[in-house]
Amino acid sequence: MLDYLIDNFGRRITYIRFSVTPRCNFNCVYCNSHTGETDKDEEFSTKDIEFLFSVMPEVGVKKVRLTGGEPLLRYDILDIVKALKKDKIQEIVLTTNGFYLSSVAEALREAGLTRVNVSLDTLNRDTFVHVTGVDALDIVNSGIKEAIKYGLTPVKINTVLMRGINEKDILPIAELTLNSDITVRFIELMPVKDNNFWKMHYINFRTALALIKKKYELIKSTGGSGEVASYYRIKGAPGKIGFITPISQHFCKYCNRIRITAKGEIYPCLFSKEYISIRDAVKDRNKDLLVSLIRKSVDIKPKEHGVISLSSQDFINNMRELGG
Ligand code: SAM
Ligand code: SF4
Numbered sequence: 001m002l003d004y005l006i007d008n009f010g011r012r013i014t015y016i017r018f019s020v021t022p023r024c025n026f027n028c029v030y031c032n033s034h035t036g037e038t039d040k041d042e043e044f045s046t047k048d049i050e051f052l053f054s055v056m057p058e059v060g061v062k063k064v065r066l067t068g069g070e071p072l073l074r075y076d077i078l079d080i081v082k083a084l085k086k087d088k089i090q091e092i093v094l095t096t097n098g099f100y101l102s103s104v105a106e107a108l109r110e111a112g113l114t115r116v117n118v119s120l121d122t123l124n125r126d127t128f129v130h131v132t133g134v135d136a137l138d139i140v141n142s143g144i145k146e147a148i149k150y151g152l153t154p155v156k157i158n159t160v161l162m163r164g165i166n167e168k169d170i171l172p173i174a175e176l177t178l179n180s181d182i183t184v185r186f187i188e189l190m191p192v193k194d195n196n197f198w199k200m201h202y203i204n205f206r207t208a209l210a211l212i213k214k215k216y217e218l219i220k221s222t223g224g225s226g227e228v229a230s231y232y233r234i235k236g237a238p239g240k241i242g243f244i245t246p247i248s249q250h251f252c253k254y255c256n257r258i259r260i261t262a263k264g265e266i267y268p269c270l271f272s273k274e275y276i277s278i279r280d281a282v283k284d285r286n287k288d289l290l291v292s293l294i295r296k297s298v299d300i301k302p303k304e305h306g307v308i309s310l311s312s313q314d315f316i317n318n319m320r321e322l323g324g
Helices: 046-054 077-086 101-111 125-132 137-149 167-177 197-201 205-215 279-283 287-299
Strands: 015-021 063-068 091-096 115-119 156-161 183-188 218-221 230-234 240-244 257-260 265-267
Touching: 015 046, 046 077, 046 279, 063 077, 077 091, 077 101, 101 115, 101 137, 115 137, 125 137, 156 167, 156 205, 167 183, 167 205, 167 230, 167 240, 183 205, 205 218, 205 230, 205 240, 257 287, 265 287, 279 287
Parallel strands: 015 063, 015 257, 063 091, 091 115, 115 156, 156 183, 183 240
Antiparallel strands: 218 230, 230 240, 257 265
């Protein structure tokens, strides 16, 4: 019988976001809280990951998101997907900056990946370079096309809303849903430690919604189960437009996830300063200890994160380690 992970507020945890590496080949303005090199040898090996996720179905985990850093920098990413498949994880998804996607999309599908989310904040080449530090808009667009071609669908595009940087892109990115069954999700900018960017560039999702509504009739739609975005369709369009609103309307009440870092720390919330280390339990292949530590991490899951305001102290400690 399944012995579910249920926290102190009655929320059932069925979803793990696993940052397979904090390393990244981009340097996005809103994400970078990372200082110095990370030690690749500290990251869990493929075998560690297979052991870690072998216990998940029996505690009711159904979905795993591979994130980072940039997950496609892991040379063993296909083996990781295969290991999760072997561990009987029902839904395996991956969030990527798209740089390496075109070369690996087919193999990811064959390995058992369900679908991908690709981060794309702009359709303008100069803005892309400004945001990511890399001149790779065309490469990322090809990655998105390959992902669609090989059925890693519905492909979801993640666009972080930034005042003064990509407002002009909101409408063209929303219009990507007009001719194709993709989902575009506008995400409110979140504050990251030592990155004052948030204070200058945060925009409430309503600004983006109003901009799209000015030109198009929007019909309310739905996402998948456990979805934290609210969804719409432009009337007659095949794709969907979602809004993820961690700041203006946090969705903590419905939170069904915990986060695991590449070296084996479980963070019960993106804004947690507290974590539980499962590193030794995984390295020692100690299943009972591992399950009890996972339960402990669920027990310390906070009811909600605090109100985020210009004067508040809530921020994300290290986006790349936590996986967004
Ligand atoms: N490198 C991959 C990518 O960029 O898609 C995966 C890791 S990234 C940390 C995961 C997601 O977090 C991306 O969609 C990114 O846009 C989002 N993200 C990063 N920093 C953010 C911030 N300060 N506010 C909102 N979203 C952020
Ligand atoms: Fe790298 Fe993704 Fe962070 Fe950009 S958002 S720096 S691609 S981890």
